[in-house]
Amino acid sequence: MQFSYAALIALTARSVTANPLTPRSQPGWEFPESMPLAARQTTPEPGTPLYLCHESCGTSITLSREEGYCTNWQYIARLDACLLCANEHNIWQYYGNSVTAAATTCGFTATPARL
Numbered sequence: 001m002q003f004s005y006a007a008l009i010a011l012t013a014r015s016v017t018a019n020p021l022t023p024r025s026q027p028g029w030e031f032p033e034s035m036p037l038a039a040r041q042t043t044p045e046p047g048t049p050l051y052l053c054h055e056s057c058g059t060s061i062t063l064s065r066e067e068g069y070c071t072n073w074q075y076i077a078r079l080d081a082c083l084l085c086a087n088e089h090n091i092w093q094y095y096g097n098s099v100t101a102a103a104t105t106c107g108f109t110a111t112p113a114r115l
Contacts, residue, residue, distance in 0.1 A: 082099055
């Protein structure tokens with residue numbers, strides 16, 4: 001009976017410390033190397049449209065490094081979001097080459113929306 005109680009306590013302690021809200025396999029993003037350091041220093045506030053646009057474009061690049069990304073719905077959604085906002089926020093100049101290269105590999109057209 002001692003073993004059962006010890007196992008039960010260990011299992012309970014482990015489940016209490018586990019955080020079910022922690023995102024799993026959430027892709028991250030980085031500013032592109034082509035973006036000047038001065039522009040990186042003025043990181044937009046999280047949740048703002050500019051931040052979300054950086055996140056969409058950067059995450060599409062990050063996801064394009066994974067095998068089979070052309071059929072990954074997350075990649076396609078981020079690519080679409082990036083193409084919709086990049087010109088509006090004047091960031092296509094930083095992300096355009098990488099986003100276009102990844103999209104072209106999949107047979108997609110990477111033309112950002114006009115203003």
